[in-house]
Amino acid sequence: MALALNVNGTSYTVDVEPETPLLWVLRDNIGLTGTKYGCGIARCGFCTVHVDGQAVKSCQTKVSATVGTRVTTIEGLSPDSTHPVQVAWIEHSVPQCGYCQSGQIMAAAALLAKRARPTDAEIDEAMADNLCRCGTYVRIRSAIHRAAELGAR
Amino acid sequence: MNQINVTRREFIITSAGAAGGLAIGVFLAPMANAAVVNPMPWQSPNDKEGLELSQWIVIDPSGIITVVQPHAEMGQGAMTSTAMMLNEELQADWKMIRVQYADANRHVLNNELWVTMASGGSNVVKARHPHIMQAGASARERLKEAAAQTWGVPRTQVTAKDSVLTSGTRRGTYAEFATRAAGIKLAEEPKRKTPEQFTFLGTSVPRLDVPLKVNGAAKYAHDIRLPGMVYAAVYANPVPWGGSPKFDFNAIKARPGVLAAVELKAVAGKRGLADMQNGVAVVADTYYRAKTALDLMPIEWDYGPNAAMSNQTLFDTAYKKLGEKGAVRKDDPAALAAIAAAPADKKVGGDFHRPYEAHARAEPITTTVDIKADGTVDVYVGAQNPPAVMTAVVEQLGIEPKNCFVRRQFLGCGFGSSSGTFAAKQAAQIAKEVGRPVKLIWSREEDIRNSKHAPAYAARFEAAVGPDGLPTAIFTRTFGANSSDNTITDMPYEIALRHHERHADLEQANIPITTHRAPGTGLVGFASEQFIDDLARKGGWNPLDWRIAMTKTKADYQLVLKTLKEKAGYRMDLPRGEGMGVAVVESHGTIAGAVATVTVSRRGQLRVEKVVLAVDSGHVINPLNGTEQVEGSVVFGLAHLLGGGLEFQKGAVANSNFDTYRLLRIGDMPTVEVHFALSGGEKWGGLGEPGVPPTAPSVANAIFAATGKRVRSTPLTLHDLSWA
Numbered sequence: 032m033a034l035a036l037n038v039n040g041t042s043y044t045v046d047v048e049p050e051t052p053l054l055w056v057l058r059d060n061i062g063l064t065g066t067k068y069g070c071g072i073a074r075c076g077f078c079t080v081h082v083d084g085q086a087v088k089s090c091q092t093k094v095s096a097t098v099g100t101r102v103t104t105i106e107g108l109s110p111d112s113t114h115p116v117q118v119a120w121i122e123h124s125v126p127q128c129g130y131c132q133s134g135q136i137m138a139a140a141a142l143l144a145k146r147a148r149p150t151d152a153e154i155d156e157a158m159a160d161n162l163c164r165c166g167t168y169v170r171i172r173s174a175i176h177r178a179a180e181l182g183a184r
Numbered sequence: 185m186n187q188i189n190v191t192r193r194e195f196i197i198t199s200a201g202a203a204g205g206l207a208i209g210v211f212l213a214p215m216a217n218a219a220v221v222n223p224m225p226w227q228s229p230n231d232k233e234g235l236e237l238s239q240w241i242v243i244d245p246s247g248i249i250t251v252v253q254p255h256a257e258m259g260q261g262a263m264t265s266t267a268m269m270l271n272e273e274l275q276a277d278w279k280m281i282r283v284q285y286a287d288a289n290r291h292v293l294n295n296e297l298w299v300t301m302a303s304g305g306s307n308v309v310k311a312r313h314p315h316i317m318q319a320g321a322s323a324r325e326r327l328k329e330a331a332a333q334t335w336g337v338p339r340t341q342v343t344a345k346d347s348v349l350t351s352g353t354r355r356g357t358y359a360e361f362a363t364r365a366a367g368i369k370l371a372e373e374p375k376r377k378t379p380e381q382f383t384f385l386g387t388s389v390p391r392l393d394v395p396l397k398v399n400g401a402a403k404y405a406h407d408i409r410l411p412g413m414v415y416a417a418v419y420a421n422p423v424p425w426g427g428s429p430k431f432d433f434n435a436i437k438a439r440p441g442v443l444a445a446v447e448l449k450a451v452a453g454k455r456g457l458a459d460m461q462n463g464v465a466v467v468a469d470t471y472y473r474a475k476t477a478l479d480l481m482p483i484e485w486d487y488g489p490n491a492a493m494s495n496q497t498l499f500d501t502a503y504k505k506l507g508e509k510g511a512v513r514k515d516d517p518a519a520l521a522a523i524a525a526a527p528a529d530k531k532v533g534g535d536f537h538r539p540y541e542a543h544a545r546a547e548p549i550t551t552t553v554d555i556k557a558d559g560t561v562d563v564y565v566g567a568q569n570p571p572a573v574m575t576a577v578v579e580q581l582g583i584e585p586k587n588c589f590v591r592r593q594f595l596g597c598g599f600g601s602s603s604g605t606f607a608a609k610q611a612a613q614i615a616k617e618v619g620r621p622v623k624l625i626w627s628r629e630e631d632i633r634n635s636k637h638a639p640a641y642a643a644r645f646e647a648a649v650g651p652d653g654l655p656t657a658i659f660t661r662t663f664g665a666n667s668s669d670n671t672i673t674d675m676p677y678e679i680a681l682r683h684h685e686r687h688a689d690l691e692q693a694n695i696p697i698t699t700h701r702a703p704g705t706g707l708v709g710f711a712s713e714q715f716i717d718d719l720a721r722k723g724g725w726n727p728l729d730w731r732i733a734m735t736k737t738k739a740d741y742q743l744v745l746k747t748l749k750e751k752a753g754y755r756m757d758l759p760r761g762e763g764m765g766v767a768v769v770e771s772h773g774t775i776a777g778a779v780a781t782v783t784v785s786r787r788g789q790l791r792v793e794k795v796v797l798a799v800d801s802g803h804v805i806n807p808l809n810g811t812e813q814v815e816g817s818v819v820f821g822l823a824h825l826l827g828g829g830l831e832f833q834k835g836a837v838a839n840s841n842f843d844t845y846r847l848l849r850i851g852d853m854p855t856v857e858v859h860f861a862l863s864g865g866e867k868w869g870g871l872g873e874p875g876v877p878p879t880a881p882s883v884a885n886a887i888f889a890a891t892g893k894r895v896r897s898t899p900l901t902l903h904d905l906s907w908a
Contacts, residue, residue: 047470048440055472059415064407065400067596068471069546070628074842077546105400117398124390124808127816128259129397130404130546130596155851162842164546164597165259166819168853170812 034098038063039107049095053087054078056094057104065105065133069162076161079134079141080104086141088160105133108140116140119178127165135161139175148179235362237326239286239297240270240319243362247347249276253316254286254298255308256568257393258598259816260872261809262308264391268805269313272384273320273377276358277347283392288570288590302569304600304699306772306870309805313868314376321374323365330364331356379803379864388808393594405593406550406625408564413552413621414443416614417475419483420463420634423493423835424695425455427486428462436477441469445481446614457636457698458576458605465614471625490694491835498695498832499537502642502663506535510661510685514673519681522657526648532722536711537642537897540830541700542837542845547596548631551611553577554621560587563608564623566595576605580612599820600699601635632845633837637830638700641665641707645715647679653723654734657681660712664688668704671769671877672712676741677734695832701820702876705771709877710825710884713767714894717885727885728754728766728779740800740863744768744777747798747861752779756889760907761785765885769877774801774869776814778882780854784890788906792822792854792883797875802867804860810871814858817875823848825880829899846901 036043038061045060052071057063057080066089069077073088080089081103108114112121116139119125126132135158142149142157149157154175163171236242242250251270255262263283271278291297299315324344331349332339334356342351347358379385396402421429433445448463466481468474523531552564561583567573570590578588611624626634642663650656658679660672666686673684700706720730728749735741745768748754754764761784768777781794795818804810827846831838839845858875884895891907 048473051470051472055470058407059470059472062409063400064403064409067404067406067546068548068625070842072628072841072843075546075628108399112395112399120398121390121394124394124812126259126391126394126397127261127812128546128595128597129393129402130406132397133400136398158850162546162847162849163819164544164599164823164847166816166823166848167812168819168848168850169815169856171850172853 034094036094036097036102037100038102039104045094047094049093051094052090053080053092053094053097053102054089057089063104063106067130067133069131074160074162075131075134076138077131077134079137079161081137081141084141084144086138105137108136114140115178115181116143116174118181119174123170123174123177125167125170125174127167131161131163135163135171139171139178143175143178143182147183149175235366237323237362237366238319241274241323243358245359247277247280247357247359248282249280249347249358250282250284252286253283254291254301255312256303256566256592256595256598258303258566258568258595260308260598260813261391261806262303263393264389264809265309265805266312266316267392268385268389269309269316270320272382273317274324275344275346280347285592288574288592289586289588292571292574293586301571303598304568306774306872306874310773310868310870317376318373321376322370325370325374326365326368327358327361329368329370330361334361334364385805386803387806389806391809402594404547404550404596405552405564405566406547406596408552408593408623410552410554410621413623414467414469414618415471415474416446416465416467416611416622416624417471417478418448418463418465418610418624418626418630419478420448420461420630421485421487422633422837423485423487423490424461425450425490426462426488426835429464429486430484431464432482436466436481439473439477439480441473442477443467443469444618446617448610448613455696458572458609460606460609461634463610465610465624467614467618467622471623475627487835493694493835494832495539498640499642502537502640503535505663505687506642506644506661510687512685513669514682514684516681516683519657519659519683522681523646523648523659530649531646532649532715532719533644533646534715534718534894535642535644535896536714538640538707538710539898540640540695540697540832541638541824541828542632542830542839543599543601543635543638543700544632544845544847545595545597545599545601548628549601549607549626549635550623551607552621552623553608553611553615555581555615559583560589561612562589562591563612564591564593565608566593567605568595568598568600573605573608576608577612580609581616599701600638600703628842629840632839632841636696636698638703639664639697639707641711643708643711645711647719649719649723653725655679655719655723659683661685662687662708665704665707668708671705671708671771675712676738676770677716677731678737679734701817702771702873705769705877706821706880709767709769710880710898713769713878713881714884714888717765717888718894726756731766731768740775740867741768743861743863744775744798744800747859748777748779748796751798751857751859752796754779758889761890763886763889763891765882765887765889767878767881767885771874771877772870773867774799774871774874776874776878778878780879780882780886782883782886782890784887784905784907786907788904790826790887790900790905792852794855794857795879795882796857796859797878798859798861799871799874800861800863800867801869801871801874802863802865804862804871807860810860811858813871814875815856817873818856818879819848819853821876821879822852822883825883825898826852826900829902
């Protein structure tokens with residue numbers, strides 16, 4: 032079934048089963064591989080993208096439900112890694128293996144869009160679904176605070 | 185707005201240049217003032233246009249210096265660390281450095297050209313710095329010699345700094361002299377710098393791979409896309425070494441995009457790290473279609489002889505073994521006699537165990553194999569030991585090693601799991617049978633259930649305490665973790681009489697295992713450092729002071745423990761429900777001590793508030809990355825204490841995904857403080873793992889302090905920590 036999608040400001044037409052998770056359409060059909068597969072059951076957050084500005088787990092989002100929406104992936108968060116979250120992530124040296132970080136960054140960016148100055152508790156709540164196996168949690172927390180500062184400028 | 189119609193054909197064409205052709209990578213330059221890493225680091229440098237000074241260094245006429253390094257980047261910072269070590273000697277302009285992977289094929293065919301490609305055991309800095317730094321020193325001296333010959337001056341009058349060679353008023357760049365330097369053989373290899381001469385090592389340098397990991401640019405095995413590539417989803421027999429499946433491909437073959445089902449066959453009697461289990465894969469034009477079809481395909485498994493295995497049977501065996509004499513590793517009948525003779529109130533004893541664990545690295549195991557028309561085979565993989573992958577594929581396909589190329593990716597974590605090579609065999613077999621490049625992705629369920637697991641462990645301790653409250657004799661008997669036996673036999677505490685026996689992990693033959701992050705020392709440390717806590721308390725000692733008193737002749741332990749005492753504010757007089765615990769474990773050449781602070785509610789809700797560590801790795805080449813590695817190690821230690829834990833039932837792993845194999849989340853994260861207490865000198869320890877072993881026992885000891893409950897096994901989700 033041909034579906035029209037808007038991803039990072041570009042229109043795509045994809046021919047897939049409508050129940051296909053957005054994750055696999057992004058990765059296998061469109062070729063945007065920055066969004067990662069980790070669990071397929073919305074329990075790791077590696078696949079987090081924005082649909083109309085809201086953070087969603089793309090592994091549990093049917094592609095058909097995103098027709099008519101604006102989908103943003105890590106590749107589209109900023110053209111040049113200058114989104115405050117990306118800047119803060121570099122400043123605080125957050126990524127280690129980096130595999131979960133697209134999802135972490137997209138979740139953090141969505142949080143900051145709603146809460147300009149989140150508390151630690153709000154960060155813990157918003158990021159609770161985003162697993163990191165390297166153990167960068169301390170830096171994720173500090174980088175979100177830093178991104179909040181940068182975003183306020 | 186752009187308008188793009190994505191058809192399979194178009195994506196194949198547009199992506200062919202990048203991933204298929206192995207063309208020269210376009211280096212991103214996200215930070216103008218730093219060295220960078222190729223986002224597709226497996227691509228070869230342009231040897232023809234640039235200039236290879238040695239296998240480690242290519243100097244381009246533009247002045248770009250490519251460091252071709254052998255070690256896997258799995259989050260531990262190998263690419264940055266190797267480039268830093270090399271450039272401490274090379275003295276090139278850091279911002280002109282580009283880092284990428286060395287070619288495994290060339291390594292293997294040329295008598296291990298880069299010495300080793302294996303990345304594990306926290307070894308990259310610890311064990312590899314001599315030859316990596318030598319490569320830099322050698323290249324620098326050859327460049328100096330080239331300039332000296334050109335200018336007609338002795339080499340000693342040429343200086344090298346920031347990619348510039350100078351002698352008096354003469355000046356030239358490394359690039360200008362690279363051609364001549366390539367033809368120079370030094371009569372004698374230069375001496376490497378000693379640590380007090382370092383000007384770059386020891387400074388905090390931002391990791392080079394970080395900018396690629398904030399915008400989706402870094403490529404993992406999971407991200408490979410090749411022209412004509414198809415996708416495979418796989419199930420291995422859920423019971424290790426079970427028989428072949430019966431499956432009905434006809435039931436799914438009409439589904440969209442489905443191409444084939446491929447049976448994967450274990451080789452009878454072969455149960456090594458690289459050997460496949462019996463299984464079946466479904467191949468389709470997308471992963472989603474392949475996985476969905478596999479889930480719908482009727483499969484009947486022959487579970488084989490291990491179908492009754494469970495955690496209960498496994499630990500029944502382990503504890504039975506703990507009651508039997510094992511292989512004697514440290515023989516002292518006097519220790520046994522002293523313990524036997526001690527009065528009951530002067531004896532301490534305890535048993536501990538740990539279950540099997542999944543690696544659950546972030547990136548589920550993914551391998552792409554492309555068997556090309558010219559007979560060469562490309563294997564796209566994130567591997568800790570690429571030559572092992574090469575060997576596996578060569579064996580599976582019956583090809584010549586010279587025709588096998590491992591295209592190395594960034595790894596989504598390592599933890600020892602990626603040295604497992606049987607997914608590469610699976611992918612090779614599937615690619616051979618379908619005649620197309622195949623990307624095999626293990627689902628998370630497959631990753632957790634059917635990986636080679638981290639091993640289980642059990643240990644028994646007994647000791648006698650003398651009149652001064654200090655131990656006179658200790659007896660230990662362990663089951664598993666034999667590679668870390670010296671953590672017990674060489675226990676730093678000055679206990680006069682010691683006897684140690686061990687049993688090999690008898691289940692190894694049935695449950696395939698591999699390493700983990702601090703595999704053995706993490707298991708041993710969990711048990712031994714809790715027992716030590718009991719031992720100190722039995723004698724009426726403060727457990728931190730006990731450790732200081734019992735390691736008096738060991739300067740590095742004294743440094744770590746006294747730093748910990750100074751920084752952590754360890755105390756034993758906290759109200760019930762609050763507690764502090766200490767542990768210290770040596771691993772990978774590094775001593776790491778931890779003091780944890782916890783609170784436990786009356787109902788048993790645990791919160792780890794803070795972990796303070798003191799670490800002696802001798803030297804730290806990059807304190808920023810070193811600190812990150814210790815922070816990450818704390819998370820790893822906590823993750824498999826608070827959660828994790830594989831549960832075997834009816835021969836198979838009953839956990840399946842992150843809902844049933846629960847790992848640490850940000851909300852559980854304590855404050856972490858890392859203090860380096862460096863003894864320097866000849867000591868070079870690792871940092872990727874040593875923070876793991878003391879973390880769990882320090883928290884367990886804090887739980888004991890808070891509740892009086894001893895944590896004899898993991899995960900804590902199975903324990904009731906409530907107190908009245």
